[in-house]
Amino acid sequence: MSELPVALVTGAATGIGAACARQLAAEGFRVAVHFRSSAEKAKRLVAELPEAFGVQADLTVAEEVDALVKGLKDEAGGVDVLVNNAGYNVNAPMLAMNLEQYDSVAVMARSTWYLSKCVLRRFMLRKNSGRIINISSVVGHTGNPGQIPYTMVKAGLDAFTKSLAQELAGRDILVNAVAPGFIDTEMTGELPQDVKDTILARIPQGRMGRPEEVADAVAFLATRGHYVNGSVLHVNGGMYGG
Numbered sequence: 001m002s003e004l005p006v007a008l009v010t011g012a013a014t015g016i017g018a019a020c021a022r023q024l025a026a027e028g029f030r031v032a033v034h035f036r037s038s039a040e041k042a043k044r045l046v047a048e049l050p051e052a053f054g055v056q057a058d059l060t061v062a063e064e065v066d067a068l069v070k071g072l073k074d075e076a077g078g079v080d081v082l083v084n085n086a087g088y089n090v091n092a093p094m095l096a097m098n099l100e101q102y103d104s105v106a107v108m109a110r111s112t113w114y115l116s117k118c119v120l121r122r123f124m125l126r127k128n129s130g131r132i133i134n135i136s137s138v139v140g141h142t143g144n145p146g147q148i149p150y151t152m153v154k155a156g157l158d159a160f161t162k163s164l165a166q167e168l169a170g171r172d173i174l175v176n177a178v179a180p181g182f183i184d185t186e187m188t189g190e191l192p193q194d195v196k197d198t199i200l201a202r203i204p205q206g207r208m209g210r211p212e213e214v215a216d217a218v219a220f221l222a223t224r225g226h227y228v229n230g231s232v233l234h235v236n237g238g239m240y241g242g
């Protein structure tokens with residue numbers, strides 16, 4: 001088994017997750033490239049990164065998370081850094097959204113909580129060390145019309161970050177969040193042009209961010225940032241300073 005520290009990045013086949021996987025590999029991690037449906041993209045990324053390997057799971061299904069964690073034990077022996085990057089959104093104003101759509105977004109909070117619990121119990125608490133980095137969002141702080149459940153999940157993720165950091169007090173396990181602003185990925189690519197223009201007008205730096213710029217902040221928290229804990233690091237071109 002490899003001697004390299006192991007980083008599990010969820011939703012790593014696409015967008016911000018793929019940038020995090022590349023950056024963490026460059027920092028010397030053996031990356032577990034998690035994916036749900038983007039198998040081909042995951043395969044290509046694994047081939048690109050030294051010692052990386054792919055792991056598949058729908059994180060909304062507890063049994064698949066259990067199998068994922070068991071697979072990580074067998075393949076890599078443990079997880080040193082967990083990047084909770086996977087996310088899901090349905091764009092619709094509240095009155096046009098039904099309960100099924102609400103649940104399909106809201107379940108991601110539960111998924112992140114459960115995966116973190118499993119990784120902590122199985123790996124990090126045993127070693128008394130680790131880093132958990134949650135990818136939240138600027139909209140959890142500012143709100144965003146048409147994205148109410150998503151903004152609730154992302155605000156909740158920042159609260160989860162602060163609560164878990166306090167629960168783990170006294171251990172060398174640090175929990176932080178990175179809250180991206182509007183980043184140029186497939187997720188934002190789906191937005192209509194007029195919505196994009198309105199967003200751009202609200203960004204002091206006048207442009208969308210790049211996935212690599214979010215990954216930089218993740219790499220900092222994964223490898224340095226030894227006295228940063230329970231924090232939310234904003235990466236948003238000045239859109240929100242909270």
Ligand SMILES: NC(=O)c1ccc[n+]([C@@H]2O[C@H](COP(=O)([O-])OP(=O)(O)OC[C@H]3O[C@@H](n4cnc5c(N)ncnc54)[C@H](OP(=O)(O)O)[C@@H]3O)[C@@H](O)[C@H]2O)c1
Pocket residue numbers: 010011012013014015016017034035036037038039057058059060085086087088135136137138179180181182183184185186187188
């Ligand atoms: N782009 C932005 O402007 C922006 C801004 C703030 C925050 N964020 C957050 O950044 C993270 C990455 O977003 P992105 O922009 O890179 O979008 P993306 O390319 O759509 O990535 C979302 C990822 O989540 C995974 N995923 C979704 N549902 C899943 C499930 N049930 N189980 C397992 N994996 C699941 C997808 O995996 P598969 O493709 O394999 O299904 C995909 O790789 C998300 O948490 C998002 O909310 C993005």
